[in-house]
Amino acid sequence: MSETPTPPSAGTLQRPVAAGDHVFLVDGSSYIFRAYHALPPLTRKSDGLPVGAVSGFCNMLWKLLKEANEVGVRPTHLAVVLDHSATTFRNAIYPLYKAQRPDPPEDLRPQFSLIRHAVQAFNVACVEQEGFEADDLIATYADQAVAAGADVTIVSSDKDLMQLIRPGVVMLDTMKGKTIGRDEVIEKFGVPPEKVVDVQSLAGDSIDNVPGVPGIGIKTAAQLIETYGDLESLLAAAGEIKQPKRREALIANAEQARISMRLVTLDTAVPLTVPIDQLVVRAVDGARLIRFLKAMEFSTLTGRVAAATGVEQSKVDPDFALAAASARTGEAEAGSSPGGEPLPEGSLAAASVALAETVAGLTPSALAAARADAARASPVDRSTYETVTSLEQLVGWVRRASERGVVAVDTETTSLDPMQAELVGVSLAVGPGEACYIPLAHRGAGDGLFNEGILEGQIPLRAALDALKPMLEDRAVLKVAQNLKYDWLILARYGIEIAPYDDTMLISYVLDAGRGPHGMDPLSEKWLGHTPITFDDVTGKGKARITFDRVAIDRATAYAAEDADVTLRLWQVLKPRLAAEGMANVYETLERPMIPVLSAMERRGISIDRGMLSRLSGDFAQAAAGLEDEIHKLAGQPFNIGSPKQLGDILFGVMGLPGATKTATGAWATGASILEELAEQGYELPQRILEWRQLTKLRSTYTDALPSYQHPETDRVHTSYALAATTTGRLSSSEPNLQNIPVRTEAGRKIRRAFVAAPGTKLVSADYSQIELRLLAEIADIPALRQAFRDGLDIHALTASEMFGVPVEGMPSEVRRRAKAINFGIIYGISAFGLANQLGIGREEAGAYIKRYFERFPGIRAYMDETRRFCREHGFVTTLFGRRCHYPEINSKNPSVRAFNERASINARLQGTAADIIRRAMIRVAPALEAARLNARMLLQVHDELIFEVPEDEVDATVPLVTQIMEKAPEPAVALHVPLKVDARAADNWDEAH
Numbered sequence: 001m002s003e004t005p006t007p008p009s010a011g012t013l014q015r016p017v018a019a020g021d022h023v024f025l026v027d028g029s030s031y032i033f034r035a036y037h038a039l040p041p042l043t044r045k046s047d048g049l050p051v052g053a054v055s056g057f058c059n060m061l062w063k064l065l066k067e068a069n070e071v072g073v074r075p076t077h078l079a080v081v082l083d084h085s086a087t088t089f090r091n092a093i094y095p096l097y098k099a100q101r102p103d104p105p106e107d108l109r110p111q112f113s114l115i116r117h118a119v120q121a122f123n124v125a126c127v128e129q130e131g132f133e134a135d136d137l138i139a140t141y142a143d144q145a146v147a148a149g150a151d152v153t154i155v156s157s158d159k160d161l162m163q164l165i166r167p168g169v170v171m172l173d174t175m176k177g178k179t180i181g182r183d184e185v186i187e188k189f190g191v192p193p194e195k196v197v198d199v200q201s202l203a204g205d206s207i208d209n210v211p212g213v214p215g216i217g218i219k220t221a222a223q224l225i226e227t228y229g230d231l232e233s234l235l236a237a238a239g240e241i242k243q244p245k246r247r248e249a250l251i252a253n254a255e256q257a258r259i260s261m262r263l264v265t266l267d268t269a270v271p272l273t274v275p276i277d278q279l280v281v282r283a284v285d286g287a288r289l290i291r292f293l294k295a296m297e298f299s300t301l302t303g304r305v306a307a308a309t310g311v312e313q314s315k316v317d318p319d320f321a322l323a324a325a326s327a328r329t330g331e332a333e334a335g336s337s338p339g340g341e342p343l344p345e346g347s348l349a350a351a352s353v354a355l356a357e358t359v360a361g362l363t364p365s366a367l368a369a370a371r372a373d374a375a376r377a378s379p380v381d382r383s384t385y386e387t388v389t390s391l392e393q394l395v396g397w398v399r400r401a402s403e404r405g406v407v408a409v410d411t412e413t414t415s416l417d418p419m420q421a422e423l424v425g426v427s428l429a430v431g432p433g434e435a436c437y438i439p440l441a442h443r444g445a446g447d448g449l450f451n452e453g454i455l456e457g458q459i460p461l462r463a464a465l466d467a468l469k470p471m472l473e474d475r476a477v478l479k480v481a482q483n484l485k486y487d488w489l490i491l492a493r494y495g496i497e498i499a500p501y502d503d504t505m506l507i508s509y510v511l512d513a514g515r516g517p518h519g520m521d522p523l524s525e526k527w528l529g530h531t532p533i534t535f536d537d538v539t540g541k542g543k544a545r546i547t548f549d550r551v552a553i554d555r556a557t558a559y560a561a562e563d564a565d566v567t568l569r570l571w572q573v574l575k576p577r578l579a580a581e582g583m584a585n586v587y588e589t590l591e592r593p594m595i596p597v598l599s600a601m602e603r604r605g606i607s608i609d610r611g612m613l614s615r616l617s618g619d620f621a622q623a624a625a626g627l628e629d630e631i632h633k634l635a636g637q638p639f640n641i642g643s644p645k646q647l648g649d650i651l652f653g654v655m656g657l658p659g660a661t662k663t664a665t666g667a668w669a670t671g672a673s674i675l676e677e678l679a680e681q682g683y684e685l686p687q688r689i690l691e692w693r694q695l696t697k698l699r700s701t702y703t704d705a706l707p708s709y710q711h712p713e714t715d716r717v718h719t720s721y722a723l724a725a726t727t728t729g730r731l732s733s734s735e736p737n738l739q740n741i742p743v744r745t746e747a748g749r750k751i752r753r754a755f756v757a758a759p760g761t762k763l764v765s766a767d768y769s770q771i772e773l774r775l776l777a778e779i780a781d782i783p784a785l786r787q788a789f790r791d792g793l794d795i796h797a798l799t800a801s802e803m804f805g806v807p808v809e810g811m812p813s814e815v816r817r818r819a820k821a822i823n824f825g826i827i828y829g830i831s832a833f834g835l836a837n838q839l840g841i842g843r844e845e846a847g848a849y850i851k852r853y854f855e856r857f858p859g860i861r862a863y864m865d866e867t868r869r870f871c872r873e874h875g876f877v878t879t880l881f882g883r884r885c886h887y888p889e890i891n892s893k894n895p896s897v898r899a900f901n902e903r904a905s906i907n908a909r910l911q912g913t914a915a916d917i918i919r920r921a922m923i924r925v926a927p928a929l930e931a932a933r934l935n936a937r938m939l940l941q942v943h944d945e946l947i948f949e950v951p952e953d954e955v956d957a958t959v960p961l962v963t964q965i966m967e968k969a970p971e972p973a974v975a976l977h978v979p980l981k982v983d984a985r986a987a988d989n990w991d992e993a994h
Helices: 028-038 052-070 089-093 111-121 134-147 159-164 182-189 193-203 218-228 231-236 244-252 254-264 286-296 299-309 320-334 348-358 364-377 391-404 461-473 484-493 504-512 520-528 535-539 553-580 584-591 594-604 610-635 644-654 672-680 684-703 746-753 771-779 783-790 795-804 813-827 832-839 843-856 858-874 895-931 952-967
Strands: 022-027 077-081 125-127 151-155 169-173 178-180 406-413 423-431 434-439 478-481 501-503 720-722 732-734 761-768 876-878 884-886 937-942 945-951 982-987
Touching: 022 028, 022 052, 022 134, 028 052, 028 077, 028 111, 052 111, 052 286, 052 299, 077 134, 089 254, 111 125, 111 286, 134 151, 134 159, 159 169, 159 182, 159 193, 178 182, 182 193, 193 218, 193 231, 193 254, 218 231, 231 254, 244 254, 286 299, 391 406, 391 423, 391 434, 391 461, 406 484, 406 553, 423 461, 423 553, 434 553, 478 484, 478 553, 484 501, 484 594, 501 504, 504 520, 504 553, 504 584, 504 884, 520 553, 535 553, 553 584, 584 895, 594 720, 594 895, 594 937, 610 684, 610 746, 644 684, 672 684, 684 746, 761 895, 761 952, 771 783, 771 813, 771 858, 771 895, 783 795, 795 813, 795 843, 813 832, 813 843, 832 843, 843 858, 858 876, 858 895, 876 895, 884 895, 895 937, 895 945, 895 952, 945 952, 952 982
Parallel strands: 022 077, 022 151, 077 125, 151 169, 406 478, 478 501
Antiparallel strands: 169 178, 406 423, 423 434, 720 732, 761 945, 761 982, 876 884, 937 945
């Protein structure tokens, strides 16, 4: 076999393309680079020649051929189209075109010729032509095929090829198993395929160095083209544009935009040296292909090809001439002999083989395991990290990130509060061990000798962000982060909106909620076997702690670049598990979309009435003082009520109250449950202490503290939501926690009154009514409860009537209250003891109530038993939307631990499904409001309730829209038999709206 295969010649098999044919055009460069960057390094064992990209390419091409045959979309004509050289006709138009693109990586260079050999071994046409890019050849072939009445599938995800999509032409992204048609192009560019070049001409392309018009991105370009029709019409009317900067940019760069148009428009009239007729599909010669695969030492794929073609591989010798020639090519192109000892089985090489075999989506579980092995086999080396101190360096890293298509991103700031933190630096990782830190605002060396000004040798903040912004917003580059919501908020304040993105914390949460923490450090130790530098290591602790802008830049580089490096490695390990374990849909629909939703809510914040809170603090202080006097009188002596020791001595030592127990330290136990039990038994002192505790907690946690959370610029309170904090998918709120304000006490309601609408607006509270009870009726399949909810009946009155034989009409309120306590208590696995305390009745009577309830609604007992059984067997339960809530200790030998996990698992299916439903509603609300041209803004989520700030004149239009979205949130993923009901109300403050 020759070292550079020749394309099919005129004498080879050929057949004219005709109506009914299907032409497949594989973007070879895309395949090569995606295969290369998807895998860690792989070398041939016999001589150390790099072959990772070849392996990935071969597996992807084999999968394409195999699947096309299986699904019946059999190509009649097929070619792998490659770029011939870096110089094309576009360089004559614009000499700087692609000028900044780096040379291919050293270990990829020797693989190009091998891939050409591979295509020939597959008996597929391999086409390239001097002076033209592969995209131009694809465009010309596609045009000719459509003219002949054939269909065309372009196997690529390259955005530059999307201009070719039209009736009869689609793109296929084999890595994602996704077909790209007209709708997908509109989603990406905001315009249909025929206007893509107009948008690209304005937006430019930093990767290919297409200049475009400065200051105009894809979104703005799409709006302009939709308004004016095309580029020339826009340029002709540029003087009429109202925005001064936009108008001036278009006028000043009109010719540049026209040049960009010529650069991005694909040539559909290339004088082809290989006619389309010669791309006819040829049968795979099994023996020929096996000779090549054996020479490359791809044993697994060799076995698959042998099985599929019926060739006995033991009778086929490898192409030794090719192996030797390839080794020489490797030496010449890589610059030195790779050499080295062969890697043993089970090492990085073995893991890489598995990766190459599965990168095309063959076995996701093997991919996850292989990537974990590969990550452990490639240790983290902080000495390889680079400190970026010049704009030229930064542009190089941005280019590398754009070419790789995946980059890990992390920000370093002066505070954990993203609303007030200042950006100090950004770190990037484009591959394992390939990471950098970009210091932007460091002020000192971390040795106590602080400079007040910004240290020299750092890129100016604005210049750095301008260089990073196109890549961070480029939809062709996936950004990966750990706890992205924080970085999203930071960068959004600087005018950057990251897209698209993955979050390793959320991926871990979807996979393993309840099985351990999801922070970067524990994940690194678990999956990579590596302990990262901690934040305390670089900033110190306690009074000695410094802010990150005072950390020495070399220490900051080691810490920050490592974070990005580890995050990227974690993504490589964890992301394949989503598909392997069937959890991709949960991540894609319930977790990842929440990042921009919550970020927007946190940025908006909510207004508070400081005066009201101040008055409430005074009232609470006065009431607490009165309770202190009363408590001291009841105790017969003064003591420190806040001291558990002194309180225990009074209750059990002096007064001798029953139920005394001691903690592990030997002190009296004085927790809330003990005090509540004593209060239920009629003892007045414990009751007063509980009242005092609640008042003092409300004062310290809310009325005194809330004003300190007011942002100095917005004058609003900005809470922070945690996505990965609970096992069930419920959100949690902190700094301040707005989800634990008691709503059933008068004091709690007074605090809610201090959350007020901004002038000219109302607060709208939209709350799911009895959602977990409705879900109990749904999931446990209780016909009577289902029908009651469908008929809009009073569910608590119905339950009382069913249990106690009391007519609904004229039912005493006390009877309904007992049924309500049972209804809600059952969801949380309430015991006879707990129900007795709640209702103030004897335990035997409470136990009889619970027994009667299960007798009347036997499906609930069956649901609980089945849930416990399933969780004991599998270690988790699932919500209606597929979320897994893990309870690994449900089989614990400790009875109390086991009982707790059983109760939690039973409730998790209900609470988790409710959490999923409100997430779906939150994700859909903003687009629906925008489509309706309403200006309502979602501010808070408190379990089953959403709070909006709505212009007064839009309340009547907003309330029914929000209600409809929330009630229909499960659809179409889940069709409930029980209707959801949302109560929505508008008022001047949160309490009155609830």
